[in-house]
Amino acid sequence: MASSRDRQRKLARAKLDRQMARRAATLRRKRRIQAGLGGALALVLIGLGAFWALGGFDKEPVNTATDVCVWTPQEPGVNVNAKDVGLPSTTDVPTFGTRDMAITTNQGNVTVQLDLTSAPCAGASLTYLAGKSFFDNTTCHEITTEGALHCGDPSGTNLGGPTYTFANENVPAAAPTPSPSASPAPGTPATYPAGTVALYPNPPGANGSQFLIFFKDFTPAAEPAYPIIGKVSAGLDVVDKISKIETVDNGNGAKVKPKTDVTIQALTVGAVQSNPADSGATPDPSATPSATATPSGAPSGTPTNAS
Template sequence: MTSTRERQRAAAKARLEKEMRERAEQARRRRRTRNLVAGGAVLLLVVAGGVWAIVALNDDSGKKNTAANAGTAQCTWTPLPAQAKTPQIKDVGVPPTSVPKTGTDVMTIDTGLGPIKAKVDRAATPCTAASFEYLASKNFWNNTKCHRLVTQGIQVLQCGDPSATGKGYRQTDGQGGPGYQYAEENLPTDKRPAYPAGVIAMAKTQAPNSTGSQFFIVYGDSQLDPSYTVLGTITQGMDLVQQVAKAGDDGAFAAQAGGGHPKKEVLIKSITMAQS
């Protein structure tokens, strides 16, 4: 038979082994919990990184699209109806509908009297500038004449009719244009005078959205209604326009719109647009 002391030692040993087993189990549980937490954290970081990458890529793409859209304008070119396409209309198609609206261009009007240059801000007149660039690429104004000079009331030299060609003037000079029209831009509604000397602006009919290819150079402050697109500012050649104005006009349009054909002929050899 076992003694009481032996039984006590056996019980103590059993308790110690049980305690050691429990501690080992607790240690294993703690390690498992730590591993699960660590794994979850890694997974969370991976997921978060993926989400961030997607958001960043989308954001970058959005910024690029926004930047691209910020640099372009959408233009509407309205073709003339068939009955309006008279012999004075020079149909060379239409410009692109999506055009740049940043930067500045230098427009050069090469005339028989010398060059006339103007600064054109594409941000202010993207569609008008695009139309000029397109028509210039088609040699639209080559060998045409400025057909109208006004010296009373308003002081302008008007050009841009593709049918104003030949040795003399015709009754139809001033009725020509491209095969499309478009809306007015950059109207000087808050300027006084609206059209000061040195401005180059677009001619049109009394109807809205009727801008075409004809333009006028203002050589003296003019109190015109602010419904004509301001294309740009003359930077060279105003002295040539002043010479033409000084020579006067023949009064051919006095009974209608005023003025007449300039007595000093202005032959446009070509018009070019170039980025400055």
């Protein structure tokens, strides 16, 4: 009996030893796994710390239309005068420098220097539309009482444009003491000097393709509404010649339609010029442009943000 009990005790002790060995092995495995995870986590934290120290989490500015411009599509069929040419690109919108917009008309040629720094979305939109031949063979349908040639509406109704709009840019501040006669106070530069090129939002704040080329100084009596997009760099004499064309009723009771058609035969926009050269001396806005010499610079009083 003693021998049987000894055998049972030995078997029980052996079983206990095996259980303890298994437990010890399991514990060692858990510790190795935990140590490995801890080491991996430490490496991850060290890597993230180094990435942060090197500026990896700093937000890099992305120069795209998504960040700079918002193109708002119009509802289909709402504006029967709108022309569907799609939407401008949502990437690679230049936000500095200038572009030359060349306007070939049946009355002569005009070059506009677009200001991409102050009006990048306008520059992007005009470049896109010009690439679609949007303005070709259209008429400048008004010589406004404010002293500007009104172009860019293929329908000639003041309601036409592309099937998208975009918000105002670079609208000048109101004159300190606006004159009821829409003329600046003595010594105060005009809000829109002759040679200024601005968009014509319709409705207000919603821009499309319509633009104004001012042939004389203009300061509105009310809050300015036209976003400045650039200036005439050549051909102001052509605009001045057009301004002298007789106007007739446009069908809505306003005597603003040119009696002789002013047709844009072609409109193109050139490449970005990052460092445009100084255009030279500023012409005297009171002087009448010569029919044989094209002013090379912005008219006197042109706002610096339109240069």
